[in-house]
Amino acid sequence: MAEINDKIEADMVDQKDAPASVAPDGPAIASMNMIQALNSALDVKMAEDPTVVSYGEDAGYFGGVFRVTDHLQKKHGLNRSFDAPISESGIVGTAIGMAAYGLRPVVEIQFADYIYPAYDQIVSEAAKMRYRSGGQFTTPMVVRSPYGGGIFGGQTHSQSPESLFTHIAGLKVVIPSNPYDAKGLLTAAIEDDDPVIFFEPKRLYNGPFDGWHEKPVSPWKAQELAQVPTGKYVEPIGKARVMKEGADVTILAYGTMVWVALAGAEHAGVDAEVIDLRTLVPLDIEAIEASVKKTGRCVIVHEAPKTSGFGGELSALVQERCFYHLEAPVARVTGWDTPYPHAFEWEYFPGPQRVADALKAVMTGGR
Amino acid sequence: MKNTPTLSLRVPEPSGRPGDTPDFSHLKLDEPGAVARPDVSTTPAEMRDHAFRLIRVLDDQGKAVGPWDPKLDPETMRRGLKAMILTRAFDDRMHRAHRQGKTSFYMKCTGEEAIAVAQGMILSREDMGFPTYRQQGLLIARDYPLATMMNQIYSNAEDPIKGRQLPIMYSAKDYGFFTISGNLGTQYVQAVGWGMASAIRGDDKIAITWIGDGSTAESDFHSALTFAAVYRAPVILNVVNNQWAISSFQGIAGGLETTFASKGIGYGLPALRVDGNDFLAVWAATQWAEERARTNQGATIIELFTYRGAPHSTSDDPSRYRPGDEHEKWPLGDPIARLKQHLIGLGEWSDAQQEEAEKEAVEKVRAAARESEAIGTLGQSRPSVKTMFEEVYATEDWRLVEQRREVGV
Numbered sequence: 130m131a132e133i134n135d136k137i138e139a140d141m142v143d144q145k146d147a148p149a150s151v152a153p154d155g156p157a158i159a160s161m162n163m164i165q166a167l168n169s170a171l172d173v174k175m176a177e178d179p180t181v182v183s184y185g186e187d188a189g190y191f192g193g194v195f196r197v198t199d200h201l202q203k204k205h206g207l208n209r210s211f212d213a214p215i216s217e218s219g220i221v222g223t224a225i226g227m228a229a230y231g232l233r234p235v236v237e238i239q240f241a242d243y244i245y246p247a248y249d250q251i252v253s254e255a256a257k258m259r260y261r262s263g264g265q266f267t268t269p270m271v272v273r274s275p276y277g278g279g280i281f282g283g284q285t286h287s288q289s290p291e292s293l294f295t296h297i298a299g300l301k302v303v304i305p306s307n308p309y310d311a312k313g314l315l316t317a318a319i320e321d322d323d324p325v326i327f328f329e330p331k332r333l334y335n336g337p338f339d340g341w342h343e344k345p346v347s348p349w350k351a352q353e354l355a356q357v358p359t360g361k362y363v364e365p366i367g368k369a370r371v372m373k374e375g376a377d378v379t380i381l382a383y384g385t386m387v388w389v390a391l392a393g394a395e396h397a398g399v400d401a402e403v404i405d406l407r408t409l410v411p412l413d414i415e416a417i418e419a420s421v422k423k424t425g426r427c428v429i430v431h432e433a434p435k436t437s438g439f440g441g442e443l444s445a446l447v448q449e450r451c452f453y454h455l456e457a458p459v460a461r462v463t464g465w466d467t468p469y470p471h472a473f474e475w476e477y478f479p480g481p482q483r484v485a486d487a488l489k490a491v492m493t494g495g496r
Numbered sequence: 497m498k499n500t501p502t503l504s505l506r507v508p509e510p511s512g513r514p515g516d517t518p519d520f521s522h523l524k525l526d527e528p529g530a531v532a533r534p535d536v537s538t539t540p541a542e543m544r545d546h547a548f549r550l551i552r553v554l555d556d557q558g559k560a561v562g563p564w565d566p567k568l569d570p571e572t573m574r575r576g577l578k579a580m581i582l583t584r585a586f587d588d589r590m591h592r593a594h595r596q597g598k599t600s601f602y603m604k605c606t607g608e609e610a611i612a613v614a615q616g617m618i619l620s621r622e623d624m625g626f627p628t629y630r631q632q633g634l635l636i637a638r639d640y641p642l643a644t645m646m647n648q649i650y651s652n653a654e655d656p657i658k659g660r661q662l663p664i665m666y667s668a669k670d671y672g673f674f675t676i677s678g679n680l681g682t683q684y685v686q687a688v689g690w691g692m693a694s695a696i697r698g699d700d701k702i703a704i705t706w707i708g709d710g711s712t713a714e715s716d717f718h719s720a721l722t723f724a725a726v727y728r729a730p731v732i733l734n735v736v737n738n739q740w741a742i743s744s745f746q747g748i749a750g751g752l753e754t755t756f757a758s759k760g761i762g763y764g765l766p767a768l769r770v771d772g773n774d775f776l777a778v779w780a781a782t783q784w785a786e787e788r789a790r791t792n793q794g795a796t797i798i799e800l801f802t803y804r805g806a807p808h809s810t811s812d813d814p815s816r817y818r819p820g821d822e823h824e825k826w827p828l829g830d831p832i833a834r835l836k837q838h839l840i841g842l843g844e845w846s847d848a849q850q851e852e853a854e855k856e857a858v859e860k861v862r863a864a865a866r867e868s869e870a871i872g873t874l875g876q877s878r879p880s881v882k883t884m885f886e887e888v889y890a891t892e893d894w895r896l897v898e899q900r901r902e903v904g905v
Contacts, residue, residue, distance in 0.1 A: 182696060208696050214726060219685055219719030226689025226703070229674065230624070232696065234689075246715070253679045254686065259887050262667040262675035263657035267890075298888050322890040367893070411893035 161357040162349040163334045166308035167197045167273075170315035171235060173361045175205045178233065181319060182209045185220060185237025185273075189213075193237060195275055195334060221247035221272060225255050228268040233319055241276035241328060242285045248293070255324040256299030271318045275331035276304075277385050277432050278464075278478055279338060283471035289384075289433035289464070294326045295409045295442065301325045302409040303366055306333060306387040307354035310407055313364025321366060330384035338385060339392035340480035369413035371420070375402035378426035378491055381417060381443050383407065386430040386479065393430075393462075393484025399492060401428075409439055417443070418450050425456040426491045430484055435463040457494045460487045508747035514815060518825040525827060528555040529562020533780075536787045540766040547758035547767035550801060552828075553776035558837030564780040570844035573835060576617060576775055577845070578853050579637040580609040580832045585857035586632070586642060587806070589865060590649055594810045598873035599649050601663045605630040607805030607823060608738055610775040610831035611706075613637040615734070615782050619704055621672040626687035626705035629664055629676055630736065630804075638671050642864035650868060652877040658887075659879050681707055681714030684733065688724045688795070691731035695792075702730040702789040709756055710741020713749045721763040721797070728794035732785045733765070735797065736772065738804035743817040760797035772802030773831040776838070801828070881905045 161169065175181045183198050189212035192199030201210035213220045217238055224234040238244045244251075255268045278287035294302050303318055303325055305311040311329070318325040332338045336346045349355035372387055377399055382390040383406040394401035402420050406413065421427045427447050429440040440461040447459050462479045470477055511519040531549045534542070553560050560567075568576075587604040594602045605612070612633030619625065625634055635645060644656060648666055651659035657667050657675070667675035674690075677683055687705030694701045707717060712735055724731055735756040739746050746756075760767035766788070770781040778800060785796035805823040807814050814820075839845030871877050882905040885896045892900070 180697075214719075214722050216719045216722060218716055219723050222682065222685030222716060222719060223689030223692055223723050226626075226686035226691070227693040227696075229686065230690045230693035230697075232693045249679060250682060250685070250716075254677060254682050258675065259890070261657065261661050261665070261677075262669070263655075263660065264887050265656075265667050265669040266675050301889070411889075411895070414894055 157359060158356050159359050160350045160355050161308045161312075162336070162355065163305070163308045163311045163329065164196050166312040166357050167315055167329065168199055168201070169357065169359065170312040170319070171198065171201055172204065174316060174319045175201060175209060177361065180232045181235060182227065182232055183235045183237070184211045184213045186213055186215055186239045188237045194239060195331060197273070197329070198237065217243055217247035218250050221250040221255065224270045224272075225250060225258070225268050228270040229258070229266045233269050235271040235273060235319055238272060238274040240282075240286050241274040241290055242288045244272070244274055244290060247272070251294070251300070251324070251326070252297050256297050259323065260299060267322055268324045269322045271315070271325045271327050273315075273327045273329060275334070276328040277330045277332055278469055278474065279332035279340075279342070279385060281471065281474055282469070284468040287469040289431065291328055291409060292433060292437060292439045295439055299323065300410060301366060302328070303407065304328045304330065304384045304409065305407060306330065306384055306405050307337065307352065308349055308357050309354040310364055310370065312357055313362050314366065314407065316361060317363045317366045320363065325366070328384065332385045333388070337388045340389035340478065341392060342475055342480070364407075366408050367411040367413060368407065369416040370405045370407055371416070372403040372405045373401070375400040375424065377401060377424055378428060378488060379404060379417075379420040379424045380428050380430060380484070381406060382430040383409065384432070386432060389479065389481050390430050390484055392481035394488060396481050397485035397488040399488045401488060414446065414450070417447065421447050421451040422454045425454050427451075427455070427459045428462060428484070428487050428491055429459065430462045430479060432464050432479060434466045435461060436466050438463050457491045460491050462487045508745070508752050510745035510747060510818065512819040512822060514817065514819060516819050518819045518822040520825065520827050523827065526550045526552060528552040529564075531562070531564065533563035533784070536784055536791070537793060538766070540761065540764050543766055544761055547761055547769055548755055550769050550771055551777050551781055552771040552774055553780060554774045554834050554838055558834060558841045560776055560838060564777055566776055566780040566783060568776065568779065570839065570842060572617070573775070573839055574845065576613055576637070577832065577835045577839065578857070579613045579617070579633065580775075580835070581853050582857040582860060583609045583613060583633040583636045584832065585854070585861045586636060586645070589861045590646070591806075591810065593649070593865070593873070598869070599663050600874060601810055602649065603629050603664050603809045604806035605632060607826070607830060608736060608772065608802050609633050610778050610835070611734070611736060611772050611800050611802065614775055614778040615704060618779065618782050618786060619672065619702070621670065623672050623701050624674055624687070624690050624703050625672050626674045626683035626690070626703060627676055628680070628683070628706045628708060628711075628736070631706055632664065632666070635666060635668060635671060635673055640668055640671050640673075642861060643867040646864060646868035647871060650873045650877070652868070652872040652874075653879055654871050655879065658883045680711040681716040684720040685716045685723065687733075688720045688729045688731050691729040691789070691795070692723070692727050695727070695730055700790065702732070702786065704732040704734070706734045706736055708741055709735060709737040709739070709746040709751060710744060710749045712756055712759060721760060721765060724795035725763040725765050728792070730789040730792070731795045732782065732789060733760070733795055733797045735799045736802060737799050738802045740804045740808070740814070740818065742808045742812060755799060757797060757799035765795055765797050767797045767799070769799045769801060771828050772800030773828045773834060775831055775835040803828070
């Protein structure tokens with residue numbers, strides 16, 4: 130356990146020495162981890178659009194506790210990248226006012242676990258603004274927040290609250306799983322005319338963690354999806370990515386669980402099609418339907434607790450649309466219905482073994 | 497051996513309940529003209545006293561006295577008076593419309609008209625106001641079409657916000673009037689953000705916002721004051737202390753311990769406490785705060801001391817929790833009567849003109865009602881059902897398309 134913490138910290142230290150973003154006159158493609166890719170998205174958008182501003186707790190001078198906003202203040206000025214008081218409702222509430230004025234604020238909530246004081250502002254205000262004002266006022270804004278477990282953060286630094294936001298009319302919910310998508314999707318989120326909740330799987334910041342926690346962490350640079358254009362590009366919100374094609378079973382996952390799903394399928398020796406949803410709202414229903422109709426089986430994986438988790442929605446949609454193609458009941462591999470416990474990180478975290486078990490059950494069960 | 501007393505909980509109670517004689521003897525009211533007017537650049541620390549005093553301009557005879565007299569020209573005052581009269585006439589008509597079953601809900605601002613009317617006249621439509629549900633006077637002072645307000649109240653086919661909100665939750669961007677939320681206090685911090693945005697862009701516009709005494713207990717109030725002070729946001733932060741939050745008197749929000757204006761002191765904000773029923777005092781204090789905001793000296797908190805003359809809403813019955821004649825006994829009078837008295841004293845108005853203005857207001861409201869009711873009252877007319885699925889997002893996603901089809905529209 131201590132070793133893992135040391136490793137994570139070591140990665141953070143490495144990170145400090147790495148360039149936060151690539152200079153505009155540098156190469157067109159650079160190897161980036163997720164932090165650098167997100168930073169690059171902000172940097173490029175702030176350079177291009179003077180209405181983009183970035184702020185949050187420790188997000189100004191220091192560049193954020195995860196360094197995602199590093200150097201933005203130096204490059205774009207105090208007025209556009211600054212530290213905020215420890216007041217999540219204040220951060221989001223002011224962002225709503227700024228968005229209504231005509232800016233495109235990108236605010237950081239330091240950990241998704243801290244987002245609850247801002248819930249009223251997000252749910253009752255940002256989400257409803259366009260609708261309730263008959264289109265007079267809109268809130269183009271992004272609420273960025275590191276989320277998820279696997280870092281020994283205990284219950285207040287590990288949660289996955291996405292389903293609290295997917296339930297809300299008027300919000301979009303985006304969760305990237307790799308540097309390439311992180312940059313392209315954050316760019317799209319900033320350009321989106323609706324409020325976007327952008328959850329960053331913090332366990333993936335420094336490498337594609339696959340859940341085999343006793344194995345050394347692999348770096349992003351070995352991955353094709355870490356080859357990131359240094360300039361601007363957009364990955365569309367609402368489109369899933371087929372991470373791996375397969376014939377036998379569809380795995381629906383997002384965030385860290387995409388990598389866990391790949392590892393779980395490999396471990397089970399099953400020819401699984403792994404779909405990275407990337408956007409929960411709006412959801413790429415066509416991609417899901419096409420895959421499940423092809424494979425006839427479906428396993429859903431998320432870190433959040435099972436009850437009323439997004440997996441419940443996915444399962445219902447699959448059942449509604451693909452029932453007569455299904456060979457076995459839809460399975461869910463999720464966090465437990467407990468708070469996220471510090472001492473039982475790996476019992477709670479839905480790892481590749483649990484995914485493999487579910488895959489085997491789905492493959493052998495059914496008709 | 498225990499030698500301390502048993503602990504007991506204090507639950508604040510108002511000075512009067514139904515059946516009691518209204519008692520305002522506990523109020524410390526400064527004499528008109530008694531409070532000094534500090535220079536606009538005074539530091540908050542140097543003017544702390546103002547948070548506990550009460551700025552008044554009009555005396556009991558209707559004369560404008562003291563350093564806060566804004567010395568308004570009579571035409572401006574007449575405009576203000578007429579807007580207040582019209583606001584009251586509008587309220588009366590819509591309250592009746594509710595009783596007649598023409599709508600589901602209404603909220604009057606009786607006794608508080610001076611606040612939104614004066615402030616709506618001072619600031620421009622380019623500035624943004626983040627109101628609560630009792631600043632209809634701002635729209636009326638800016639000549640927003642009364643029929644359009646009614647269309648909103650009736651959720652009819654011409655409602656600019658398409659039947660989506662509870663009556664009176666107007667939205668009028670072109671009039672500097674932000675969309676009203678039913679969740680209290682949320683607008684306060686949004687106003688600060690709007691002001692910050694104006695400053696970030698090097699603009700010259702400012703924000704103004706209102707909150708009730710009761711809602712100052714919401715965390716958003718404190719977030720707003722923190723952000724406003726930290727970033728020196730160009731915003732005017734009003735606390736409309738109308739004594740009552742539905743049935744809870746202002747003591748439940750902390751009003752017995754200190755003034756609402758003084759809440760600003762801890763944040764390092766300049767704070768003014770003003771007779772909210774005194775049009776000229778409201779005008780002068782707002783102008784002071786406006787100048788401060790426009791000259792990059794940041795936010796001011798203004799407590800507007802007033803009395804909610806009407807029920808909280810059409811769903812409320814104040815006879816259940818406060819003395820019936822409390823409003824009549826309010827020691828700071830009525831804003832319309834006081835400005836009228838002042839203008840008459842100046843020889844710029846008369847009882848006959850007042851009567852004429854009241855008749856004219858009733859007629860304007862009646863004409864607007866005819867126009868709006870010709871479109872339809874609640875349930876008689878409404879926007880197309882398909883609009884229910886529109887503007888949830890900039891563009892509909894597949895779920896909304898499917899659900900709209902399910903409804904058959």
